[in-house]
Amino acid sequence: MPACPPIAISAVCLFANYEVPSFSGFPVGGLLMFSLYAAIAAAAIAFAVWMDDQQGQAPIPRMDLWYAGIAALIFALPVGAWRLGPSFVPLSLLGLGGFAYLFTARRDKSVPADERILTKRFISTLKQSLQERLASNKNRPAKAAKEKVKPPSVAERLQQFSTLLEKFGGRRGRKPKAAAATDGPAPPEFKLLKKDGSPAIANQEATSATQSENIHNVRKMLMTAMGAGATDVHLEPHEKEFFVRLRVDGVLKNSETITMPAGKGMISTLKVASDMDIAERRRPQDGTFSALFGKDKYEIRAASTPTSYGEKMVLRLLNSSGGVMNAGLANIGLRTQILEALKEVIHKPYGMFLVTGPTGSGKTTTVYASLNEIDAQQHNITTIEDPVEYRLDGITQIAVNTAAGVTFASILRSVLRQDPDVLLVGEIRDKETAEIACQAALTGHFVFSTLHANDTVSTITRMLDLGLDPMLIQTAVTAVLGQRLARKLCMKCREAYPPPPDLLKRLGLKPEAVPVIYKEKGCPECGGTGYKGRIGIHELMVMTDDIRKLITDSPSIEHLKAATRAAGTRSLQTDGFLKVLKGQTSISEVVRVTT
Ligand SMILES: [Zn+2]
Incomplete structure (x- = not known):
């Protein structure tokens, strides 16, 4: 008999083995068959849970048919195991694999490009992370490998399984979430x-x-x-x-x-x-x-x-537990390009980095997060704040007390005599503070500060308005980061729709580059607002010779803007729209915070 591929064998078995009981050879053969069946069924259920999760993230048409398909597959398994014997294994794996491929391919059509799974990029990152994991396993000392984590007890496994079932059932809407919340775990102390x-x-x-x-x-x-x-x-x-x-x-x-x-x-x-x-x-x-x-x-x-x-x-x-502060720059939602540029800026031995935006735009968080990138062991770091909002380890923090005549300027003067490397000036509000801060930046210190202005270019004009010498600004300021906080879309209820063509055009993208973006809807999870949490949107202006040349007594804002664009700065609104394309926020929210 010629060697047949598994499908042919299975097909033949379907008819030939009609009378043969498949669980023959009990207990060994039967148990083996049963565990194989259980493993494949578990994989199918896990895939169904994932499908359900995807349904919430992307609009997939005719979900009922997909659900019916996976359900049919799950229920066909015991019949197959009973009727076909061992040949049900390759057949059901083939069936499940094919189904998984078809569903994933359909899902990929409904999500933004960087969330797709069946792409070379996704597969290569997956390969890389697997290799890294393997490598770290190999490098682990032999003793550590022996001390394996205790496998979960039967009770724990049952608990896990019931959570999975609950998750599966709850999403169908049989068990409303709100009811579970009231009798949840005891509230924290x-x-x-x-x-x-x-x-x-x-x-x-x-x-x-x-x-x-x-x-x-x-x-x-x-x-x-x-x-x-x-x-x-x-x-x-x-x-x-x-x-x-x-x-x-x-x-x-x-x-x-x-x-x-x-x-x-x-x-x-x-x-x-x-x-x-x-x-x-x-x-x-x-x-x-x-x-x-x-x-x-x-x-x-x-x-x-x-x-x-x-x-x-x-x-x-x-x-004041410092969660945000300890998060570091990588966790405040900066675009990769800005993050890399910023890291380069703040590790310079001297200069000045300003964060700018209206009240409540998260300036303080960004300044602290940048400060957190600097090694407090190797540098003498001093902060002057009004008031001291977050306690940081290994850093001298001084509070301003205007009523007692202790101002930013007066503290700054005395601190400069104590050989600091890095200074954080809470806010630049007046000419005196601005001048001392700039001079500090020119004499071998790195200065972090915030300033109340609309964007990066208006920060320069604001400093000129304070009466600062253009020469001082030209030489002292290294970079300015403009910032806003936009509300993040609730991941449970955000609603997908095709992006308006002029948005893609404005960002220089082809019409089919991004199939869907999202807007707010509202659900119990987000209190009906459609939003949950916030994300920063940013524009970074790094000083270039061209921009320096334009800083004179009364520079033209248009020229300054053109020079920053030429230097690669993308506006706050553009950064916001890039986050819309990623599904993190909505067009209306970006417009709300940037106009
Ligand atoms: Zn919601």
Whole structure:
């Protein structure tokens, strides 16, 4: 008999083995068959879960047919195993492989180019990561290899499997997510501390039912705010009701409406916590306290103001655990080109790097992240801040106190006598600070700072407006980074649509280069806004001789802009649109933050 390929064998077996029981030779043969069947079924289920995941990411037409296909495949497996015996293995692998290939090919048509799977690039990165993993396994000492991680117990495996099933079932909509959230794991530990470290509001302090109710409300409100990642909480009295509003991702929205007495009670509790005068309601006051929420530590600045309906309070929540700060430059959403250029800039021995943008554009985060790239062991790093927002290890941090006459300029002068290598000046607001900072940059120091301006070019004009000598700007400034924060699309509900042709044209792309982009929709996961989290959009201007030449007493903004474009700078809006093509944000959001 000539050698037949597996398909032919299987086809023949289908008819020839009609009467032969496939689990013959029990236990050995039967068990082997059963485990093979189980492994192939598990692979098919895992693929179905992945399919379901993809459906949420990209619009794939006729998903019901794809689901029916994989379901048919999964249910055909036991019949095949029973009817065909060993030949069901190659046949079902072929079936599953073919199905997986067809689905992936269809999926690739619906996603942006860099998320496609059946491409040479994806396969080569996969190969590379496999090789790296193999290499690191080889290099591991023999002893470490022996101490293998304990395999998960049966109970753990069952738990994993039930999570998988839940995931599979939940996505179908049989089990709504919201229900699972309420009876989820116990909430993390929550503590409020006064400035001196003593408990700010302890339950034993409550002497009446109203007071303990107030404490309960404050805790609940703060936990909601921290859970939502809010940066500010507004407690506002209105004519009849009291509003609690949260600023999340830069946008203020109503969190709850409560009764007037409940709102007033919360404000007095917060005044006690932040050491304010509780009887004083007609004068603005401020104070601070801190909160421990699980692993995160927050510093909370409270400010009260009288309004026509009574006292209003705003809380600023600063997460001081330093998560963002320790993330480094690679994690703040910079385009690769900008990241590489920036790394080169900040490792220069002297010069000045300015981050610019309006309030709330994430300037501070970027400056700290850049500072974090510099080795604090080898350099003397000093920061001058107003106020010190994040504590950093191995760095001298000095706070400005304008009321006591301790200004950016005065500290800067005295710090320069202490042989610093790297300086961070929180913000350049006046001519004096700008001048000393520029001179420091010219005398062998590297200066990081922020400046309130719209974009990179207007930073130069802003410095000239402060009255700075053009010569000083020309020689001191090494690079300027303009920045905005755009809200990131919620990955659970973003909606795909074909990109408008003029967008692709503007970015110099062919019409078919990017099949889909996304817009916001709204789901429980993102509180109905369609957005979750934020991403920076940037433009980097590195000083070139051409740009330097243009910096005179009153340079033409148009000429400056043209020179920065010629030097390879892409505008904030362009950077934003590139992030739209990647599916990270929407056109309307980029337009909102850049105009
Ligand atoms: Zn959503």
